[in-house]
Amino acid sequence: MTNAIQPGNEALRRSPLHDRHAALGAKFAPFGGWEMPLEYAGGGVLKEHAAVREAAGVFDVSHLGKARVTGPAAAAFVNACLTNDLDRIGTGQAQYTLCCDEVTGGVVDDIIAYRFADDHVFLVPNAANTAEVVRRLSTAAPAGLTVTNEHDAYAVLAVQGPRSAEVLAAMELPTGSAYMSFTEATLGEAGLTVCRTGYTGEHGYELVVPAAEAGRLWDALLEAGAAAGIRPCGLAARDTLRTEMGYALHGQDLSPEITPVQARVGWAVGWSKPAFWGREALVAERAAGPVRTLLGLEAVDRAIPRPHMLVYSGADPIGEVTSGTFSPSRRLGIGLALLDTATGLGPGDTVELDVRGRRATMRVVRPPFIIPQVK
Amino acid sequence: MIPEQLRYTAEHEWVADAGAGRARVGITHFAQDSLGDIVYVQLPEPGTAVAAGASLGEVESTKSVSEIYAPVSGTVVARNDALADTPELVNSDPYGEGWLIEIAPEDPAAVGQLLDAAAYRQLTEG
Numbered sequence: 001m002t003n004a005i006q007p008g009n010e011a012l013r014r015s016p017l018h019d020r021h022a023a024l025g026a027k028f029a030p031f032g033g034w035e036m037p038l039e040y041a042g043g044g045v046l047k048e049h050a051a052v053r054e055a056a057g058v059f060d061v062s063h064l065g066k067a068r069v070t071g072p073a074a075a076a077f078v079n080a081c082l083t084n085d086l087d088r089i090g091t092g093q094a095q096y097t098l099c100c101d102e103v104t105g106g107v108v109d110d111i112i113a114y115r116f117a118d119d120h121v122f123l124v125p126n127a128a129n130t131a132e133v134v135r136r137l138s139t140a141a142p143a144g145l146t147v148t149n150e151h152d153a154y155a156v157l158a159v160q161g162p163r164s165a166e167v168l169a170a171m172e173l174p175t176g177s178a179y180m181s182f183t184e185a186t187l188g189e190a191g192l193t194v195c196r197t198g199y200t201g202e203h204g205y206e207l208v209v210p211a212a213e214a215g216r217l218w219d220a221l222l223e224a225g226a227a228a229g230i231r232p233c234g235l236a237a238r239d240t241l242r243t244e245m246g247y248a249l250h251g252q253d254l255s256p257e258i259t260p261v262q263a264r265v266g267w268a269v270g271w272s273k274p275a276f277w278g279r280e281a282l283v284a285e286r287a288a289g290p291v292r293t294l295l296g297l298e299a300v301d302r303a304i305p306r307p308h309m310l311v312y313s314g315a316d317p318i319g320e321v322t323s324g325t326f327s328p329s330r331r332l333g334i335g336l337a338l339l340d341t342a343t344g345l346g347p348g349d350t351v352e353l354d355v356r357g358r359r360a361t362m363r364v365v366r367p368p369f370i371i372p373q374v375k
Numbered sequence: 376m377i378p379e380q381l382r383y384t385a386e387h388e389w390v391a392d393a394g395a396g397r398a399r400v401g402i403t404h405f406a407q408d409s410l411g412d413i414v415y416v417q418l419p420e421p422g423t424a425v426a427a428g429a430s431l432g433e434v435e436s437t438k439s440v441s442e443i444y445a446p447v448s449g450t451v452v453a454r455n456d457a458l459a460d461t462p463e464l465v466n467s468d469p470y471g472e473g474w475l476i477e478i479a480p481e482d483p484a485a486v487g488q489l490l491d492a493a494a495y496r497q498l499t500e501g
Contacts, residue, residue, distance in 0.1 A: 027411075039411060044466075045437045046412040236411065240437055302415055304435055326414040326437045356433075356440075 015062040016155050016214040024232055031235055032127030034063035039234040048237035049328040052200050056161035057233035058221050061206070062214065065130025066154050067123040069137065071145035078113060078121045081140060081277050083260065085270030089115055094180050094197055096268050098260055099125070099133050100278030105285065106256035107263070109133050110248065112197060114182055122193075122208075124156070126250045136277075155214030159221060160204030160241075162373065163228035168194070168205060170224040175205075179375050187217060199238060201245035201372045243325050243334060246296055246367020252307055253294060253322040253336050262290040262338060292319065292338040295346070296367040297353065298330075303360030305335030305353055312352045312359070318343050321353070327369055334369050335362075376404035378470055382486055383495035384446045389470060390486050393477055397452055398486050401474040402434060402443070402465065405499045410436040413465045416458040418443075418476055423451045425478060427485070432475070434465065443475060447485040453477040 012035035015021070021028070025041025037060060039045055051057045069078055079086040084097035093115055099108045109129035114122040125133045130151050138147040159167055165175040174183050174194055182195035190213035198204035209217050222230060239249070248254045254263050261282060270276065271283070297305055305324030310317045324335030339345055347366045352359045377383075382390045387406035393399040407413065415435040425431045425445035432443040454476045458464060465473035480486060490498070 044412045046414075046463075236438055302417075304415065304440070306440070326435075328437070 013063070013152075015060050016211045017060045017062065017218050020215060020218055021060065021232075026232075026234060029235065032063055034127055036060065036063050037232070037234040038236045040232050043231055043233070045234070045236040045240060046328050048231055048233040049240050051229065051231035052161045052202055052233060052237065052241055053329055054162065055229035055231075056159060056163040056167050056225055057231050057237065058218070058225065059158040059160070059233050059235070059238055060155070060218070061158050061238075062155040062211075063127040064156050065123070065125040065127055065133070066150040066156075066208070067125065067130060067134050067137070068148045068150055069121045069123065069141070069145065070119060070148075072119055074119045074121050074145055075115060076118070077141060077145055078123075078137075079270075079273070080275045081137060082111065082113065083269040083276050083278070083282075084113070085273055086113060086115060086121070088270070089180075091115055091117055092181055092183065094182055094195055098254075098265065098268055099129075099136065100260065100276070100282065101256060102277045103281065104256070105259045105261075105278035105281035107250065107254040107258060107260060108136065108256060110250050110254055110265075110268075114193070114195070129250065153211060154208050155211050155217070157207045157209070157214070157217060157221065158198055158200075158204060159207065159225070159230075160198045160200040160202045161230075162203060163230075164202070164204045166228045167221060167225040167230055170227070171220055187213070187220065190216065192217065198374065199245075199247055200241040201247075201368065201370060201374060202241075203373055203375070240325050240328055243323055243336070244327050244329055244368065244370045245372060246336065246369065248294070248336070249323055258294075258322075258338070259285055259290070261285045262292050263294045290341055293341045294322065294336055294338055296365040296369060297321070297324070297335045297337050297351070297362040298365050298369065299333035300350070300361040300363055302333075303353060303355045303362070304333035305337070305362070310354045311337050311339060311362070312354060313343055313345060318345065318351065329370050336367065339364070377492050377496050377499070379492045381470070382446075382489035382491065383498075384444070384489055385498060386444050387499075388444070388446055390446045390489055392486065396479055396483065397477045398447060398449070398480050399474050399477050400443075400446055401469055403495070403499075404469050406441075407466045407469045407473070410434060410441060411438055412436055413462045416462045416465065416475065418454040418458070419451050421451050421453055425449060425451060445478065446489060447478060447480045448482070449478040449480040451476055452479045
């Protein structure tokens with residue numbers, strides 16, 4: 001057999017929890033310029049995935065970007081740049097939104113925006129895109145507004161799973177916020193933000209804590225979560241969990257070459273807003289209809305879709321897989337693929353996938369592949 | 376995790392003398408650990424002729440797929456059908472219940488020419 005073994009790369013950035021992961025026997029992988037845990041000794045993607053679906057898992061996602069926009073009318077400024085309508089939410093709420101290219105409407109990044117106040121918005125972009133998002137916002141920001149890249153200042157720990165509330169309650173952290181809301185809390189003397197957000201499809205929390213406090217929070221979560229069966233979970237399980245939910249991953253299902261109209265994330269666009277980056281291109285594309293559409297694929301037999309595999313209808317190539325994996329919950333191959341809209345293919349139809357020269361039958365579906373439990 | 380009595384290939388496969396002119400083939404502990412949780416194993420039917428170095432099947436994990444190469448030329452005489460439903464045996468017991476196939480080598484001396492444990496250890500520990 002052959003398998004690419006990624007060597008350690010000194011240029012990669014590391015989480016403040018790196019030594020703790022190493023002590024837990026983590027395998028590491030490069031992710032958006034960071035060296036992050038892929039899976040843990042004694043765990044592995046299937047066990048870690050199951051822990052999140054059935055009990056609780058804790059992920060170190062400190063590679064995620066952090067940026068802050070402050071100053072008079074900061075929220076109004078962000079709202080005129082990013083796609084979603086920030087006025088759909090109030091103070092103390094978070095929103096999934098997109099930073100699109102002004103000209104093409106392609107997705108520069110997908111972001112969670114936390115509305116702290118009208119003059120204070122906290123953004124969590126993807127690791128690899130943070131500098132670019134900050135650059136675009138800084139360039140556009142009027143005098144009096146400040147856009148700060150705080151990538152290394154905070155760690156982010158995601159606690160996800162049906163027993164996640166139990167874990168936080170044992171630490172006397174607040175658990176009652178509504179989905180996509182957040183609240184300030186303390187652990188000892190450290191302040192942290194507890195957000196009812198996640199990327200797994202389960203009830204869960206994302207905790208944003210100053211980097212210097214990350215170790216103490218990680219230790220406390222594993223200790224308090226022991227009774228609930230908490231497991232440290234790596235990015236491999238995060239990927240199978242998010243794929244089962246049909247959540248897009250930037251760099252695969254979203255990119256500067258893929259618009260929100262094509263990726264079916266138009267729900268994260270405030271179409272009635274007078275201004276946001278890419279508005280002109282996206283309104284036109286929406287009116288004309290996208291040339292390709294992101295849909296789900298489910299294997300009818302033993303095959304696993306992988307990114308860049310071609311999708312066929314008869315002899316004609318009609319699309320390409322953007323994400324794919326084995327679904328541990330469904331025990332079959334699943335994927336997301338951009339399919340030519342003109343074919344008219346949709347949920348219920350079957351297509352064929354070129355799996356290393358062999359044809360595999362796939363059913364077209366509308367994600368998610370599981371029943372969401374986020375609320 | 377590199378049993379002394381086995382022979383190895385640079386593609387992280389092991390070969391054992393299974394008696395009666397059969398060579399049993401599997402992937403090493405190092406290989407299964409690198410792949411992560413294995414979810415599908417695809418192997419040739421008994422009777423298939425295989426050539427040393429040619430691909431004869433696949434081992435697929437949630438994240439990646441790896442080809443299995445024939446360590447020696449010969450004919451497939453058995454395959455581990457338990458892996459169809461329990462591919463995780465390759466992870467949990469790579470040198471035992473997780474074996475892949477048995478080959479009747481064309482040249483009975485071919486297995487003895489593969490890497491010994493010391494040479495394979497050197498390869499994985501670099």
